[in-house]
Amino acid sequence: MERLNSIDQIPERFLEINYRDIKEVFESPTLIRLKGDKEPALFISILLHGNEFSGLQIMQEILKKYQVDGSYDLPRTLWLFVGNVEAASLGLRRQDNELDxxxxxxxxxHPEAPTAQLIAEVMExxxxxxxxxxxxxxxxxxxxxPYGCISIVNEKNKYLSSFFNHIGMVFHTPKGVSTxxxxxxxxxxxxxxxxPGNPLGIEKAVALIDDLMHMEHFPDKALPEHDLQLVYNSAVLKIAEGVTFGFEEEQGEFELTLTNNFDRHNFTRLEKGEVFAHTTIDKPIIATLENGTDITDDILINENGALSLKKPLMPAMITLDKRIILQDCLCYLLEEYREKR
Ligand SMILES: [Zn+2]
Incomplete structure (x- = not known):
């Protein structure tokens, strides 16, 4: 099992290092505690997924900001967990033989997995x-x-979401996620x-962390409703097995052709009846709930080969990378989250 490296200072080189070289400063997953003025501490985890390196750049920016004469003058105590350094050095999300x-x-x-035991030590x-x-x-x-994901809808979590962006997501699966x-x-x-590296995402995260470093406490007032749109994942769209697919702007004949600039629909409402693909077969796309239940017929309509939705939903996580589409999914469909009052 990988040993947790537990330290209370930051090596100078950490502030400049590229994620692929992270093992030059931390050979194994590392938990750092930096004492600051205020308690309790803020906990931040980065590189739980090795190739998602914005977190490293964000923390480098934060730490540089508070660096004074080789040490750190932090407004609040900080725990920083640098997770999958091995995968980061390989440029991968995770290694094949380990738990995410x-x-x-x-x-x-999988509480018995070595990664889970290491995380349990961090939690403790x-x-x-x-x-x-x-x-x-x-x-x-x-x-x-950029958007935040919260698993419990309460005022403090809503505040965290809204400060990051005006849209936030509520999620309850999969199990074992940090949040x-x-x-x-x-x-x-x-x-x-x-x-990875997107400047707006970095800028917004740095601003949020900076704010949390200085805040005495979370605002007491309820968050105004229009400050945050909360959504949840209502369905996953996958290409049915064996179906050939492509994009309108591509050459070639496909059983499923997605309309031009398909990813323009990302995080915008796709209206009922708005055609987003053409097909030569009956069921080229399968829609499922998070638990795997097939709901294709409830939300998709195929009218003479023109595919559209039966109700307005918001596609998200659209990628145009065919490899990722096959491995993961075409996109998610989000629906507005309504609190029970
Ligand atoms: Zn990730």
Missing amino acids: FNRAWPGTP KITENGLFAALDLHNNTGKNP MAFDEICPAITLECST
Whole structure:
């Protein structure tokens, strides 16, 4: 099992290093505690997915900002967990033979896995004296705006989401994700900082972290409703097995052809009846709920080969990379989250 490296200072070189060279400063997953003026501490995890390197750049920017004469003058105590350094050095999300670092937190179906045991050690250390908030920094593929993901809808989590962007996502699966492990402990959010290195995602995350460093407490007033649009994942769209597919702007004959600039639909409402693809077969796309239930006939309509939705939904996580589409999915369909009052 990989050993957790636990330290209370930052090597100077960490501030400049490229994620692919991270093992030159940390040979194994590393938990750093930096003492600051205020308690309780802010917990931030980066590189749980090795190739999502914005988190590293964000923390380099934050640390540089508070560096004074070779040490750090932080307004609040900070825990920083640098996760899958091995995968980062290989430029991968994770290694094939290990449990995903973001499926290994308390609640994981695989608590016996070495990664889960390492994470349990992290949890034990960071929760000893309470936490102000927990942030997990990620990237995704495709033209997605930066957005936060929260698993519990309460005022503090809504505040975290709204400060990052005007749109936030509510999620409850898969099990073992970092943010869910903090449900009973402190406000917690996953920051999806757009594609790796995306400047807007970095800028927004830096601003949020800086704010949390200085805040005495979360605002007491409820968040105005129009400050945040919360959505949840209502369905996943996958290409049916064996179906040939392509994009309108491409040469070739496909059983499924997605309209021009398909990714322009990302995070915008796709109206009922708005055609987004053409097909020569009956069911080229399968829609399922998160639990796998097939709901294709409930939400998709195929009218003489023109595909559209039966109700307005918001596609997200669209990628134009055919390899990712086949491995993962074509896109998610989001629906507005309504709180029960
Ligand atoms: Zn990730």
